[in-house]
Amino acid sequence: MIRLVREIGAATVRFVEELGQLGVFAGAIVRSTVSPPVRVRLFVAELFKLGVLSLIIVCVCGLAVGMVLSLQGYNTLVRFGAEESLGAVVGLSLVRELGPVLTALLTTGRAGSATAAEIGTMVATEQLDGLRMMSVDPIDLVVTPKALAMIVVMPLLSALFIVSGLAGGYLVGVEMMGVDSGNYVSSLRASIDFYDDVAGSLLKALVFGMLTGLIATHRGYTCTPNSAGVSAATTSTVVVGSVSILISDYFITALWGV
Amino acid sequence: MRGTEARHEAQVAFSNVGMSFGRREVFRSLSCGFPAGKLSVILGGSGSGKSTMLRLMGGLVRPSSGTIRVADTDVTTLSESRLFEVRQKLGMMFQGGALLDALTVFDNLALPLRERADMSEAEIADLVHARLEAVGLADVDDLLPGQLSGGMVKRVAVARATMMQPAILLCDEPFSGLDPISAARIERLLLGINRDHGITVILVSHSVASTLRMADHVLILLPDGPIEGSPTTLASATDPRVRAFLGGEVDETLIGGGEDPVPSGLLS
Ligand SMILES: Nc1ncnc2c1ncn2[C@@H]1O[C@H](COP(=O)(O)OP(=O)(O)OP(=O)(O)O)[C@@H](O)[C@H]1O
Ligand SMILES: [Mg+2]
Numbered sequence: 001m002i003r004l005v006r007e008i009g010a011a012t013v014r015f016v017e018e019l020g021q022l023g024v025f026a027g028a029i030v031r032s033t034v035s036p037p038v039r040v041r042l043f044v045a046e047l048f049k050l051g052v053l054s055l056i057i058v059c060v061c062g063l064a065v066g067m068v069l070s071l072q073g074y075n076t077l078v079r080f081g082a083e084e085s086l087g088a089v090v091g092l093s094l095v096r097e098l099g100p101v102l103t104a105l106l107t108t109g110r111a112g113s114a115t116a117a118e119i120g121t122m123v124a125t126e127q128l129d130g131l132r133m134m135s136v137d138p139i140d141l142v143v144t145p146k147a148l149a150m151i152v153v154m155p156l157l158s159a160l161f162i163v164s165g166l167a168g169g170y171l172v173g174v175e176m177m178g179v180d181s182g183n184y185v186s187s188l189r190a191s192i193d194f195y196d197d198v199a200g201s202l203l204k205a206l207v208f209g210m211l212t213g214l215i216a217t218h219r220g221y222t223c224t225p226n227s228a229g230v231s232a233a234t235t236s237t238v239v240v241g242s243v244s245i246l247i248s249d250y251f252i253t254a255l256w257g258v
Numbered sequence: 259m260r261g262t263e264a265r266h267e268a269q270v271a272f273s274n275v276g277m278s279f280g281r282r283e284v285f286r287s288l289s290c291g292f293p294a295g296k297l298s299v300i301l302g303g304s305g306s307g308k309s310t311m312l313r314l315m316g317g318l319v320r321p322s323s324g325t326i327r328v329a330d331t332d333v334t335t336l337s338e339s340r341l342f343e344v345r346q347k348l349g350m351m352f353q354g355g356a357l358l359d360a361l362t363v364f365d366n367l368a369l370p371l372r373e374r375a376d377m378s379e380a381e382i383a384d385l386v387h388a389r390l391e392a393v394g395l396a397d398v399d400d401l402l403p404g405q406l407s408g409g410m411v412k413r414v415a416v417a418r419a420t421m422m423q424p425a426i427l428l429c430d431e432p433f434s435g436l437d438p439i440s441a442a443r444i445e446r447l448l449l450g451i452n453r454d455h456g457i458t459v460i461l462v463s464h465s466v467a468s469t470l471r472m473a474d475h476v477l478i479l480l481p482d483g484p485i486e487g488s489p490t491t492l493a494s495a496t497d498p499r500v501r502a503f504l505g506g507e508v509d510e511t512l513i514g515g516g517e518d519p520v521p522s523g524l525l526s
Contacts, residue, residue, distance in 0.1 A: 122358075129318050130356030133349075134370040134422070135342040141373075 025218050029147050032140040039145055046149035050111040054157055061106055062099075062161035066168025069093055073169075074177045086179050087188030090169035095192060095201045099162035100154075101249055104208035107150075107157060108241040112216040115146050116237040119220025120230035128221075143221060147213035154209030155202045162201070196257075204252055208245050215241045269294035269426060269458045270315055275324035277310060284310050287324070290477055290484050297452040297459040299469045301503050302479030308462040309353055311479075312428045315460075316350055317341040329425060346374070349424030353431050353462075355411040357403040363390075363414055364399040370421050389417040394443045409436045416444055420451060426458045427451060433465045441465070445472060466504055478503050 073089040119142060122128050128138040166188070173179045192198065216237045223233035270292040277285040284307040292298045300308050313319050314326055317333040325332050329347050336344065357366050367386040371377055377385075390398065393413040403411060416432050429448065433441045445468050452459045463469050469476065470489050478485045478492070480499055485492070492500055 125359070126352050126354060126356040127358050129313070129316075130350075130352060130358070132318060132342075133316050133345055134373070134418075135345045136370070136373050137342065 021222070022214065022218055025221070026214055028139050029144050029214070029217075032137065032144045033148060039141070042141070042145040043149055046145045047153060050107075050115075050146075050149050051153040051156065054107060054110055054153075055160070057106060057110060058103060058157045058161050059164045061102065062164030063168040063171075065098060065102060065161075066090060066094065066165030066170075067172045069098070069165070070169035070172035070177075074173055074179065083177075083179050084183040085187045085191075086169070086173045086177075087184040087186070088191035090173070091166060091188040091192050092197065094162045094165040094169075095197045097249075097253075099165065100158045100201055100204040100208060101245065103158040103161045103205065104154060104212060104245045105242055107154060108212045108216070108245065109238055111150065111153075112212045112237050112241050113234045115150070115213075115216040116220040116223070117230055117234045119143065119146070119217060120223035120233040123221065123223050124225040124227065124230055126225075138221075143217045147217045150213030150216065151206065151209040154212065155205040158201065158205035200256065203256075204249065207248060207252060211244050211248060212241050215244065269329055270460065271327045272311075272314075273325050273327075275314065275321045275326060277307070277314065277319075277321045285321075288484060289324075290486055292458065292460050292477075293475055294458055295452075295456050296474035297449070297472055298461070298475040298477065299473040300460065300462045300477045300479065301464075301466075301469065306479040306481075308479060309430050312350065312430055312460070312462065315426075315428060316345060316348055346422070347425040349419035349422060349427045351412075351415045351419040351427075351429040351432060355403065355415040357411060357414060357418070359403045362400050362402055363395075363406070366403070366414065367418050367421055370418070374422065385421070389421060390414075392420075392447050393417045394440055409440060412436060413440065413444065416447070420447075423455070424457065426460065428460050430462045431464065432461065433463060433468060441468070448472070470504065476504075 069090045070086060073086050074083055077083045077086055077089065119128075122138075122142065128142065131138045131141060170181075170184060174181045174184050219233040219237045219240070223229045272291070273289045275285055275288040277283070277288075288311075300311060302308050310319070314321055315328055315333070317328075317336060321334055324334070326334050328344055331344050333341065333344055357363075358369070361369065364383075364386055367389060368382050371382045371385065375382075386399075390396065393416055395410060395413055395417070398406070398410065398414070403414070406414065412432060412435060416429065419427060419429065427448075432444050432448065436444065448459055448461065449472055451457050461469075461472075470493075473489050476487060476489055476492055478500060485495070485497070485500060487495075489504075493504055495501065495504075
């Protein structure tokens with residue numbers, strides 16, 4: 001019993017400690033963002049690596065999710081004779097929830113793990129120490145461009161996911177199930193509000209981008225310098241990243257009604 | 259052995275440094291000094307803490323006790339941003355090279371100049387090529403570190419460490435894994451850096467012959483503490499372990515491993 005209490009206590013202390021470290025790390029990233037030099041070239045290179053290389057996977061997944069949503073939505077709606085609101089059902093679920101969340105989960109698995117592994121390998125092979133010895137701050141040169149790129153890329157990928165999803169929904173609903181194309185588009189238009197739904201969706205994606213960027217770079221940066229350490233950092237980026245995305249999603253939805 | 263007054267003019271000085279990784283103690287109370295403008299060599303068994311000493315000097319790890327002065331600053335208590343100032347005086351070549359594997363050789367060497375020196379790209383290119391030539395490399399500009407051989411990595415790493423004209427140059431095993439001609443070239447380069455530019459050089463090396471040729475000052479890390487001195491004073495030492503390091507004549511009792519080092523069952 002006492003052991004259990006002690007272990008819970010120790011775990012809590014570890015958790016709070018880690019949260020504090022993460023806060024300090026985030027502070028360092030913010031500081032290096034606002035202080036010169038501005039590293040545009042590196043940032044753009046990271047944007048390409050994280051964003052452009054995730055395009056295909058995001059499009060394909062968006063399309064598939066839209067198609068499934070449309071199929072499920074049609075089968076339910078048709079029971080109530082309300083299949084003309086298919087556009088609204090597909091659109092609202094994609095914009096408010098599935099777009100940002102699924103994009104964030106996909107991006108964490110694809111780009112977040114890669115980021116953690118890359119930085120972790122640099123730690124294990126003393127590349128970051130090499131930079132320090134040249135009086136170059138590795139946060140400034142390596143971490144910040146990656147974290148910022150993740151923040152910027154997430155809303156863009158999420159928007160792309162939503163657009164592909166709407167197209168997939170149209171494909172199944174209109175082309176296969178025979179919903180009227182005008183109905184699909186007009187119910188979509190009528191139900192989605194720019195401020196409530198679209199801006200909220202972008203806000204969600206932005207928050208998820210911050211979480212993924214911060215967790216991935218921090219796990220890599222603090223990784224134990226060997227191959228087991230790199231692999232642990234990669235795994236925990238995906239696990240911790242996904243869990244925090246889902247939990248924060250609940251709170252954003254509950255607090256801001258997005 | 260050097261007295262404490264000699265340590266005052268040392269550019270790098272350890273006093274009572276204790277260092278452990280978790281429960282593993284590397285140094286209990288290490289005191290030694292590396293004189294300014296001289297070429298010093300650190301000798302010691304594998305795992306005796308030579309690389310750790312260099313990392314301590316660079317402030318990459320902090321000791322558990324004691325102080326380390328580098329160019330009149332105690333690096334053990336400095337904040338990371340103050341450490342960056344001290345490190346501007348240091349050049350460090352890591353045992354494994356530590357080259358950035360995403361950048362080409364040229365960009366690796368140009369990085370410190372682009373970050374910290376106010377130079378045009380043409381000047382940078384000239385300097386990079388001059389340094390590469392000094393370590394005996396040509397036509398490697400566009401190669402990535404992963405495409406280099408081990409010896410080439412060492413030489414690029416030496417070139418990178420000398421890029422910013424440091425006041426103190428730290429090199430971790432610059433000769434290991436090199437052919438005799440490349441090793442001789444690096445040896446001449448390091449000697450030139452020390453003698454012509456008055457730069458303090460601190461080397462970790464296993465090569466006794468080159469140590470005796472080059473060193474002004476030698477530090478041998480032994481399990482029960484360090485032994486320092488000039489190559490000539492150490493050459494006349496009677497300690498069998500010092501003789502083992504410097505003379506290459508390893509006393510049978512130092513090797514250990516029992517009567518039958520290769521159990522016969524292993525080979526049959
Ligand atoms: N990050 C670390 N974590 C735990 N122990 C470490 C770490 N770094 C070094 N050590 C330990 O410290 C001791 C000294 O290591 P160091 O790398 O300084 O040895 P060395 O003298 O450079 O050896 P070599 O000649 O093989 O390069 C070793 O016993 C090693 O086990
Ligand atoms: Mg070593």
